Amino acid sequence: MSVKKLEKRVWKSYFNSLSKPYMHKERTDYAEIRVFSNDIGAQPETQWLPLEGITYDDRDDLLEVMVEHLDHLVFHPEEIYVDETTDGHVMTLEIVRKDGVKEIIELR
Numbered sequence: 001m002s003v004k005k006l007e008k009r010v011w012k013s014y015f016n017s018l019s020k021p022y023m024h025k026e027r028t029d030y031a032e033i034r035v036f037s038n039d040i041g042a043q044p045e046t047q048w049l050p051l052e053g054i055t056y057d058d059r060d061d062l063l064e065v066m067v068e069h070l071d072h073l074v075f076h077p078e079e080i081y082v083d084e085t086t087d088g089h090v091m092t093l094e095i096v097r098k099d100g101v102k103e104i105i106e107l108r
Contacts, residue, residue, distance in 0.1 A: 019053035
C-alpha cells in the first residue's frame with residue numbers, strides 16, 4: 001500500500017473515476033467514516049455501510065461521501081490523502097478540513 005497526497009486540481013476527476021463502478025452497480029464496497037478533532041476526540045459517523053460514491057464539487061468546494069441512507073458532506077477540505085493498494089484499489093481516505101478536523105474514510 002502507498003499513501004499519497006492528492007493535489008486539489010485532480011480531486012474532481014479522481015473521485016469521478018472512483019465513483020463510476022458504484023454508480024453503475026459494478027461493485028459494492030463498504031465504508032466506515034470517523035471524525036477526529038481535539039474537541040470531541042474520535043467519533044464514528046458510520047459503521048460499514050454500502051458505499052454509493054464519492055464526489056468533489058469544485059464550485060462549492062465540497063466533498064460528498066454517499067453511503068446507504070446518508071450523504072456525508074465535508075465542506076472546504078484543505079488536504080486529501082489516499083492509501084491505495086498496488087493495483088490502485090482505495091483502502092483509506094484522510095481528509096483534513098479547514099478547521100483542522102480530520103475525517104477518515106475506510107473502504108473494504
